[in-house]
Amino acid sequence: MLELLDSCDSRRFRASEIQINPSFDTSSFMAVAAVATASPSSLIYTRPSSRSGGRIPGSARRTTAVVMAAGNGGGRRMPHVLTVAGSDSGAGAGIQADIKACGALGAYCSSVITAVTAQNTVGVQGVHPVPEASVAEQLRSVLSDMAVDVVKTGMLPSVGIIKVLCRSLQEFPVKALVVDPVMVSTSGDMLAGPSTLSGYRDELFAMADIVTPNLKEASALLGGMSLRTVSDMCSAAKSIHNFGPRHDHAKMYFSSVSCCDRENYHALRGSRVNTRNTHGTGCTLASCIAAELAKGSPMLQAVQRAKTFVESALDYSKDIVIGNGPQGPLDHLFDLNTHAHTAGARSFEANDLFLYAVTDSGMNRKWGRSIVDAVKASIEGGATIVQLRDKEAETRDFIEAANACLEICRSNGVPLLINDRVDVALACDADGVHVGQSDMPARVARSILGPQKIIGVSCKTAAQAEQAWADGADYIGCGGVFPTTTKANNLTVGLDGLKAACLASKVPVVAIGGISAANAGSVMQISVPSLKGVAVVSALFDRECIVTEARRLKSILMDSSSHAKLSV
Numbered sequence: 001m002l003e004l005l006d007s008c009d010s011r012r013f014r015a016s017e018i019q020i021n022p023s024f025d026t027s028s029f030m031a032v033a034a035v036a037t038a039s040p041s042s043l044i045y046t047r048p049s050s051r052s053g054g055r056i057p058g059s060a061r062r063t064t065a066v067v068m069a070a071g072n073g074g075g076r077r078m079p080h081v082l083t084v085a086g087s088d089s090g091a092g093a094g095i096q097a098d099i100k101a102c103g104a105l106g107a108y109c110s111s112v113i114t115a116v117t118a119q120n121t122v123g124v125q126g127v128h129p130v131p132e133a134s135v136a137e138q139l140r141s142v143l144s145d146m147a148v149d150v151v152k153t154g155m156l157p158s159v160g161i162i163k164v165l166c167r168s169l170q171e172f173p174v175k176a177l178v179v180d181p182v183m184v185s186t187s188g189d190m191l192a193g194p195s196t197l198s199g200y201r202d203e204l205f206a207m208a209d210i211v212t213p214n215l216k217e218a219s220a221l222l223g224g225m226s227l228r229t230v231s232d233m234c235s236a237a238k239s240i241h242n243f244g245p246r247h248d249h250a251k252m253y254f255s256s257v258s259c260c261d262r263e264n265y266h267a268l269r270g271s272r273v274n275t276r277n278t279h280g281t282g283c284t285l286a287s288c289i290a291a292e293l294a295k296g297s298p299m300l301q302a303v304q305r306a307k308t309f310v311e312s313a314l315d316y317s318k319d320i321v322i323g324n325g326p327q328g329p330l331d332h333l334f335d336l337n338t339h340a341h342t343a344g345a346r347s348f349e350a351n352d353l354f355l356y357a358v359t360d361s362g363m364n365r366k367w368g369r370s371i372v373d374a375v376k377a378s379i380e381g382g383a384t385i386v387q388l389r390d391k392e393a394e395t396r397d398f399i400e401a402a403n404a405c406l407e408i409c410r411s412n413g414v415p416l417l418i419n420d421r422v423d424v425a426l427a428c429d430a431d432g433v434h435v436g437q438s439d440m441p442a443r444v445a446r447s448i449l450g451p452q453k454i455i456g457v458s459c460k461t462a463a464q465a466e467q468a469w470a471d472g473a474d475y476i477g478c479g480g481v482f483p484t485t486t487k488a489n490n491l492t493v494g495l496d497g498l499k500a501a502c503l504a505s506k507v508p509v510v511a512i513g514g515i516s517a518a519n520a521g522s523v524m525q526i527s528v529p530s531l532k533g534v535a536v537v538s539a540l541f542d543r544e545c546i547v548t549e550a551r552r553l554k555s556i557l558m559d560s561s562s563h564a565k566l567s568v
């Protein structure tokens with residue numbers, strides 16, 4: 001399927017395309033993938049202040065800088081979608097859905113409101129078109145000032161408004177036009193009069209790059225034609241295509257199952273999600289296509305990504321309850337919320353670093369215990385955070401061990417991080433990762449893992465600490481403080497090096513390397529506020545009784561930190 005999709009990539013922005021989507025109004029548009037594919041690297045994450053101790057996180061500062069630079073004519077432009085649609089008071093569809101969907105995919109979304117509707121999960125209680133002159137004024141405001149890449153249309157309640165839009169697009173051409181010919185709501189209520197059919201057919205379709213009717217709308221556009229089989233849908237797509245788009249490589253997409261152009265037929269299969277929360281899926285699909293086009297995706301890729309997004313949103317939203325009616329909305333921002341909602345997961349606090357247990361598979365083998373028993377014992381002894389560090393494990397075994405340890409950590413409210421392996425952390429939904437200077441850069445890990453996960457970075461110097469903060473790290477691990485045999489070829493920074501890094505660090509610090517009950521007190525006594533604890537491997541896992549050693553260390557740390565507090 002992907003090969004077929006790729007074969008059309010060269011036609012970006014030139015093709016006129018038609019999609020008939022029969023299933024959004026019947027809850028049948030289903031999740032193929034459990035993981036959202038909204039390209040994470042293009043999202044700008046700003047983390048909540050509770051995670052950042054009130055400071056402005058690096059990512060938020062960068063966003064501000066971009067906005068200011070763009071105002072001065074420099075800086076980075078954001079992909080920009082303008083939605084021309086109706087307001088849905090319930091915010092499941094219309095303008096509100098469009099803005100959320102574009103935002104979730106990293107595109108800026110401006111809005112021209114064509115109608116104000118009163119609706120909820122029960123149905124549509126009122127439709128009030130906005131006067132044509134006001135629509136024209138809104139269009140001019142946005143299009144004359146902002147660099148809009150793609151226009152996406154939703155509810156256009158009258159032929160007059162369709163004509164106003166066509167004139168604006170002639171005056172201010174954009175890269176692509178996505179037309180979602182909204183006529184009937186998912187609840188079956190009429191949102192545009194029959195006269196708009198001619199407006200679409202005679203005016204707007206000729207300018208469109210893709211048209212995305214659902215089955216009812218496709219049928220209405222074709223004079224009530226019955227559309228039951230895939231073959232019906234294919235011929236409907238071709239008929240609708242004949243209304244307008246005139247480009248050489250004209251394509252047609254139809255249904256959640258397939259899409260085609262003049263020469264090719266592409267399967268876009270999914271499976272059904274059993275949910276009542278389907279309100280706004282049509283608007284969301286069209287907006288996602290628009291957002292992807294604005295980001296520069298070729299049309300088929302944009303359609304595929306949009307479909308994946310909607311499928312994931314349906315899957316993630318299937319159990320949410322908003323309103324009492326039969327048709328609930330999606331949670332468009334599921335990707336931002338998912339990890340925060342993971343049962344047992346909680347946000348990072350600096351004091352989590354107090355007694356940081358870093359596992360070692362070799363040591364546990366030597367003492368004849370499983371990783372799970374070792375982690376259990378460290379938590380029983382008082383470890384406040386655990387890192388799974390295994391340089392030899394096969395990926396499958398690593399994930400299995402991580403899942404087992406995660407269960408223990410979650411039930412004890414202790415975060416579990418994965419050493420080096422962002423893929424393993426993602427696979428088991430661990431609380432985060434710890435990366436070194438030669439591993440995946442923290443800013444890349446952040447863009448992959450999203451705003452909620454914990455990211456620690458190994459740093460030996462003030463400059464590395466500064467960089468880690470700018471990259472969005474939650475904490476740094478500084479060391480080796482003392483010589484150690486656990487990690488080969490590791491430069492020792494000593495207490496002075498630790499102090500320098502702590503003084504420079506804007507995020508909490510944990511000391512690591514050669515730390516044991518014999519010297520943990522001296523580490524904490526450097527008394528720099530950013531130093532929050534010690535991370536140990538052999539002092540716990542290369543001992544006969546992990547619980548006893550953890551308790552001993554904890555009590556030393558508590559003594560020395562209260563001593564340090566008194567002497568500050």
Ligand SMILES: Cc1ncc(COP(=O)(O)OP(=O)(O)O)c(N)n1
Nearest residue numbers: 434435436437458477478487512535
């Ligand atoms: C808490 C903590 N600090 C530092 C390290 C070292 O990480 P790294 O530099 O990536 O070395 P390896 O652990 O990969 O050998 C750590 N793991 N944890």
Ligand SMILES: Cc1ncsc1CCOP(=O)(O)O
Nearest residue numbers: 480484486513514536537538
């Ligand atoms: C992983 C790591 N990073 C710097 S030193 C070190 C090893 C710490 O092990 P130990 O606590 O046994 O000295």
